[in-house]
Amino acid sequence: MKQVGIIGARGFVGAELIRALQGHSEFELGYASSRALAGQLLRRAVPGSSSSLQFERLTHEDIAERDADIVVLALPNGLAADYEAVLPDSTVVIDLSADYRFDDTWYYGLPELTRASAAGQRRISNPGCYATAMQLALHPIKDALDGAPACFGLSGYSGAGTKKTRYNNSSTLDKNVIPYKTIGHIHEREVSRQLSKPIHFTPHVTSFFRGILMTVNARLTSPLTLDELQTRYTDAYSGEALIEMTEDVPMVNTAVGNSGATLGGFAVSDDGLRCVVHCTLDNLLKGAATQALQNLNLACGLNEHEGIRLG
Numbered sequence: 001m002k003q004v005g006i007i008g009a010r011g012f013v014g015a016e017l018i019r020a021l022q023g024h025s026e027f028e029l030g031y032a033s034s035r036a037l038a039g040q041l042l043r044r045a046v047p048g049s050s051s052s053l054q055f056e057r058l059t060h061e062d063i064a065e066r067d068a069d070i071v072v073l074a075l076p077n078g079l080a081a082d083y084e085a086v087l088p089d090s091t092v093v094i095d096l097s098a099d100y101r102f103d104d105t106w107y108y109g110l111p112e113l114t115r116a117s118a119a120g121q122r123r124i125s126n127p128g129c130y131a132t133a134m135q136l137a138l139h140p141i142k143d144a145l146d147g148a149p150a151c152f153g154l155s156g157y158s159g160a161g162t163k164k165t166r167y168n169n170s171s172t173l174d175k176n177v178i179p180y181k182t183i184g185h186i187h188e189r190e191v192s193r194q195l196s197k198p199i200h201f202t203p204h205v206t207s208f209f210r211g212i213l214m215t216v217n218a219r220l221t222s223p224l225t226l227d228e229l230q231t232r233y234t235d236a237y238s239g240e241a242l243i244e245m246t247e248d249v250p251m252v253n254t255a256v257g258n259s260g261a262t263l264g265g266f267a268v269s270d271d272g273l274r275c276v277v278h279c280t281l282d283n284l285l286k287g288a289a290t291q292a293l294q295n296l297n298l299a300c301g302l303n304e305h306e307g308i309r310l311g
């Protein structure tokens, strides 16, 4: 069994990973670092966990000494470098933050689009949750885009993490939808970089806990029929265990707890020069923990979907 250490294990993403590792045949949780929950049993503090490990408050030096095969950094932005610096090149390090998404020396792992170069990677940057939804929706029409597509994103408030802000405050969000960072959100830059095309992204947060709805509205350089549009998606994703396609608009409430993403509600304007596509996913699963597990499986030469609930 490969030993996995999680830093930032108390957070929403860390907790998902703790649960996900329980069902894995080749990976085993070696430690879970948290300052706030140090000394508490995982099985008491993390719903769904049966682990008898305790959370530990580990310093950078402790982490270097613990010598895990895999280290997961599930920390807020800006903290990964000091942890990465104490780990040997042979350790598989996966960073859930945005810290290495713009660094060509790290592998950017969105498996459905990048898995060809995933095997053997030791420094992996996991994509953003919204950025995953946008890329899955845009990839099949990338060559046909006329200008920057408009990407309207709506997320549950777990996307903002556990640190209290107005974007995860239940009274601010009650019966409400709040737009934020409507120009220059970091996921806008991330997707533009990955696609080598500009995109426009307007995120919104609302009162449900988890789930993302992404509506992509794109102008096209030459007309497409609805059939031609749908065929592009079928060609891109048929056989993908974690991508489902529906004719209807996918519902964000059915994305909750689902390991994969759903694309659907395809529409084309009368002149065929504009199309709309929707993507739903669970920000904590395909938007974070499930994708991290796919990346780690691939990096370690395992079945990509080991430990992931399919269907």
Ligand SMILES: NC(=O)c1ccc[n+]([C@@H]2O[C@H](COP(=O)([O-])OP(=O)(O)OC[C@H]3O[C@@H](n4cnc5c(N)ncnc54)[C@H](OP(=O)(O)O)[C@@H]3O)[C@@H](O)[C@H]2O)c1
Residues within 6 Å of the ligand: 007, 008, 009, 010, 011, 012, 013, 014, 033, 034, 035, 036, 037, 074, 075, 076, 077, 079, 096, 097, 098, 127, 128, 129, 158, 159, 160, 161, 162, 163, 283, 284, 287, 288
């Ligand atoms: N939430 C999502 O939907 C989502 C999706 C994709 C990617 N991500 C990314 O994944 C990362 C984790 O997200 P999250 O939602 O799980 O965040 P979170 O719930 O806010 O958890 C952050 C974790 O980091 C630890 N932490 C905070 N400040 C720290 C510090 N200065 N030093 C050491 N540990 C510190 C916290 O534990 P202690 O304070 O107890 O140490 C906690 O375990 C973020 O970079 C986020 O952008 C999140």
